[in-house]
Amino acid sequence: MIEVSDLTVRFGGVTPLDRMSVTFDKGTCGLIGPNGAGKTTFFNVLSGFVRPASGTIHAFGEDLLSMVHFRRARWGVRRTFQTEQAIEGLSVFDNVAMIHEHSKLSRGSRRADTLEALSFVGLDVDPDVKVGTLGAGNRRLVEVARAVVGKPRVVLLDEPAAGLPDRETDQMGDVIRRIPDHTGALTILVDHDMDLVSSCCGVTSVLDFGKLIASGPTAEVLRDERVIRAYLGTEPVL
Amino acid sequence: MKPTGVAGAARQAWSSRNVEARSSVRVAVIVALLVFVLFGLPSLFSLYYVDALIQVTIYAIVALGLGLLVGRVGLFSLGQAAVLALGAWVGARLLFATSLPYPLVLVLAGLITMVLGVLVGLPALRLRGLYLALITLMLAGAITVVLASTNFPNGGHGFLGYNGAFIHIPAIRRPSIAITDPAFFRYSVVVAILMFLLVLVHLRTRPGRAWAAIRQSEAAALAAGISTTRYKLWAFALASFITGVAGGLLAGADRYLYSIDFQTQDSITLLAVVLMGGAYSMWGAIVAAVLMQFLPALLNSWNVSPDWLDILFGIGVLQVLTTAPAGIVDQMPKDIKRLARFVRSRVRPAAATGGSG
DSSP states (O other), X not given: OEEEEEEEEEETXXXXXXXXXXXXXXXXXXXXXXXXXXXXXXXXXXXXXXXXSEEEEEETTXXXXXXXXXXXXXXXXXXXXXXXXXXXXXXXXXXXXXHHHTSSSOGGXXXXXXXXXXXXXXXXXXXXXXXXXXXXXXXXXXXXXXXHSSOOSEEEEESTTTTOOHHHHHHHHHHHHHHHHHHOOEEEEEOSXXXXXXXXXSEXXXXXXXXXXXXXXXXXXXXXXXXXXXXXXXXXXX | OOOOHHHHHHHHHHHHHHHHHHHHHHHHHHHHHHHIIIIIHHHHSOHHHHHHHHHHHHHHHHHHHHHIIIIIIOOOOSOHHHHHHHHHHHHHHXXXXXXXXXXXXXXXXXXXXXXXXXXXXXXXXXXXXXXXXXXXXHHHHHHXXXXXXXXXXXXXXXXXXXXXXXXXXXXXXXXXXXXXXXXXXXXXHHHHHHHHHXXXXXXXXXXXXXXXXXXXXXXXXXXXXXXXXXXXXHHHHHHHHHHHHHHHHHHHHHSSOXXXXXXXXXXXXXXXXXXXXOTTSHHHHHHHHIIIIIHHHHHHHTTOOTTHHHHHHHHHHHHHHHTOTTOHHHHHHHHXXXXXXXXXXXXXXXXXXXXXX
């Protein structure tokens, strides 16, 4: 469970997150909002790349903000990036194994856990090939495998299906749905593809201009008038 | 698709055997090359060129360190020639002050240089890109100035070991098994091999993987649980260590060290040749050293001023930055293949018409 209360981030005169308070309970939770709503900023706060002006975040009882960024990753905050960031120069195996290598897990289980993560995401390539030689879909899968290997506690997925063709998006959705049961991690999915969010997330929260405007069961949230207004604007159409 | 069934398994086994065969061929080629370098090369050349080859060997280690920083981690240091000077100073001081065996002096020179390099680099590592390059260049300048005033040890007493004498200066000692130039060349090659292996082990293991992540994106590295500061410092320490060892070799190679021989701009030339040779490959370090130390010797013997090389290196760096980012070691094989294809396409039609007639 992640409890966020009164989280505010300021970049100079801009306030990308404005007193955001929300609880992500368990399973896969959606986080949506128009461009610039503050979704990626929120992930960056969780990862430790952005220091908030005020507010607290407790993840499974742990005060997340008191941990240095790379220690949060070791503790179990895993993420994928909006522009995919699997390490091009390393093999598929090394890409996933290095996350295990820098976690608190024992060396003995590294090989088995890595192969297991690769098969979990359904990556059907030779683990020894360099990631730089893979296509976009497979690279995304490598990145997801990096996020789930070993014992993740929180998995943050930042538009994992952006730019993928429908068939690969379906495959990605299938993987995302299985993450909580498979790893026990709380998963937060940011995406603009409402079909993907609806099919993966039981509950969804909506950000608009840094403010939380709705949170609840996904189907209800997507029907919420404020949410529709945030996406389509307040001007009447025609 | 993964190959399935017996045929698939057989194909996989075959391909892995093929890979093994190729890598053992590669090892055999490298060993043959080393044997030739150690035993064939010195006898092919006059003493003048053997001297140049010693410099090539030493600078290959220095270039390896800079290539590690630039190519593997993405840290642009413009102070490596000054680090080499530090290593040479420490090596020379130890060789005059103690009767320790030469290999031990090399290790100590490496370790002391590493400590100095890390102390100097610690604040600098908070900077990146252009700013890191600038600060390391300034530090290199500072080290050069200090060395110009302290001078290199020449058998004098005290901490600095310099007595101001210009005549009757004792030569810096060499290992007893490597008194002659060809023998010292072989000795240097063995040390260089050890340094290359040391770096190779790093690249193939945990730090190598962490550096690959840092080079691509610091955010991605942090998100993978990597302490980027620690691994950048580690790279800096490793590069300083091997450069310090190279400095210890240089002390024995030159036998007399003068501060005028260590110029700040050497660091810039070093970066230029490392980029030209290829910063992403360990072979690139050897090419870089040949460019920096063998070409000038060649031009000198042809009575051409080596200053022309500055222009050549300038053009070379421009070419690398625009068309061949992985340098000569990456570009040459491609060019040779292209040339071979061109020659074949010219020869084949002629042969075909010849055969039909």
